[in-house]
Amino acid sequence: MEINRHNSNLLWFDLQPNGEQEFITIYILLDDKITLIETGPACSHSNLVEGINKAGIALSEIDFIVPTHIHLDHFGGGGHIMQVCENAKAIVHPKAVGHVSNIDKWWSGSLDFLGEVAKLYDKPLPIPESRIISAENGFEAKLGKTTLKALHTPGHAPHHITWINNNSAFVGDSLGLWYKEIDKAFPVTPGYYRHDLALQSIIAMSELNLKEIYYTHFGPRSSSGVFEQILNEFQTWMKIIQKGVYESLSSKEILDILFSKQEGLKLTDIKHGIHQRNTHLGSVEGMMGWIKRENEKK
Incomplete structure (x- = not known):
């Protein structure tokens, strides 16, 4: 597993769940407080721990575990990594708090929608509410020299957050799936998709003068041309x-x-x-x- 240093404050690696490459990017944001962005599914917990260790970070040093939303490929492993990061708090959308603390509805809904893929991802573990921070729109996590600010970006999911850090954004699935080899992104719009909200979210992000975009699927890139291409x-x-x-x-x-x-x-x-x-x-x-x-x- 290769650890990539994007800049002095950001590391990332390819999680490779079940050996699948260039699917899920895990980001580690370095400041006085250390933040893990996305966890991937439960099935890749050992890969996640390996990546954090290879980045030279002790699990006890992680302060925040922050998904863009709670679909299994983004936060199915949240409960697992919280168990071993004893000092961390999870920061999630208010609509996600009840699902990650009591997983029954979350897991049954995932099985209904994803079927065998959900079983591949494996079942999440619940997170005690005492270790969850609910992030309203505009919420800011103070990391030290920088902050991580929540921008609610519904459309793909009602509990989706784009996380803004300086002039960069961790966008989850709000800007689709980016394919580096063709330098294009395509929509990813699941069963409860809201087209009106998705477009509003893209436009809201386009107005922030962002310089870099950090996709979960897959990898970091310049923001040049991103919003025009995906909106079209x-x-x-x-x-x-x-x-x-x-x-x-x-x-x-x-x-x-x-x-x-x-x-x-x-x-x-x-x-x-x-x-x-x-x-x-x-x-x-x-x-x-x-x-x-x-x-x-x-």
Whole structure:
């Protein structure tokens, strides 16, 4: 496992759950207080501990464990790492507090939505509420010389937070999945996706004069061109999917149209490993679900 030093205050590494490379980035933010951004799923707990150790950080030195949201690939291992980081507190969205302290609904919902992939990720462990900090929009964690500020960015999930640190942002899934080899990001829109909120979140982030973007999927990059590209991608996908819904096409038929029209998309689908299988199909179905719910309001 290679530890990458992005700058004097930020380390990152490829978590490689079940050996899958370039899927989940773990970030370690260095200041007077040390912060772990994302944990990955429960199945990669040993990899997470190995990465922290290789970074030269003792588990007891970690002060904050901060997911962007609580989907299993981002925080399924939160309870496991909290058990061994005895001095750490977890900082999560207010809507996530009840789920991570009492995992029954969280786990059953994950099984319903992800099926076998949820079983691959493995079951989370609960975190005592006494060790959880609830982060309202605008919440700031004082780390020392810098702060970590919460910007609520719903759309992908109602409990999604983009974490701002100086002129950089840990964006989770709010800006989609970034593929370095083609320098493009594509939407990731699960079953309870809200298109209106997703666009609002992208626009809100675009107004912050950010210089760097730290994707969970996958890796750090300059913010140059990011917001224009992904906003256009979300809007283009929605237009194609709306037309497909109007024509009563299946999600697979709509995905095939996207493959033919969106350069590089098919390549990324082929590249996806066991955890990401059917990711793009699931995103199509998430957008279809939003369209149908909106149509039912009319």
